[in-house]
Amino acid sequence: MSDQQFKKAAEVIQSLPKNAPVKVSQDTQLKVYALYKQATTGDVNTSRPGMLDMTGRYKWDAWNKLKGKSSEDAKKEYVQTFFEIFEPHKDDAEYAKYLEEVQSLA
Template sequence: MTLDTQFDKAVTIVRGLPSDGPVKPSQDQKLQFYGAFKQATEGDVTGPRPGAFSFEAKYKYDAWKKLEGKSKDDAKAEYVALLKSVLEANSDDDSKKYLAELEAAA
């Protein structure tokens, strides 16, 4: 399997995490996922930083901007590693299942 396959699986897992489930990434981790995803799929951020009152858009822009210059493959690897760390911090059955799925895609 390839990094692309593992990245795609990680994206599927993150997008499918139930909001009321046992695996709850922090707000900072969610922004890290966002930045790594955008860098992995689109490359460096473009355009101006959103205005002062667009808080969510500004935080997302900043999370993506932090990864400027990072290759798409490095951003994919970072996304996968972040998911692994989030899942390994939990000891519930869902986390173990997601980790097994992620490892199977490796």
């Protein structure tokens, strides 16, 4: 796994439209968010959002669960999760292209 591979996987995931055929659970969305934050920022560095910001709390909690995980390990897990999300769609030409792009950077 290379930094380029992580960056490309993040670029693809972040550019997906909300109505994309690739559907992921909220748990997977939180996992991807938390892994990205841990990989790029490190341990959570903000206070937990207030009770009225439920989305913020879920995101903060997911990130905080990764406390102590190294940036390198978070990047590896992020790329692994990318493949778990996209592999089932490898027969779709658009998603196959994304898989090939990220794989080629390994």
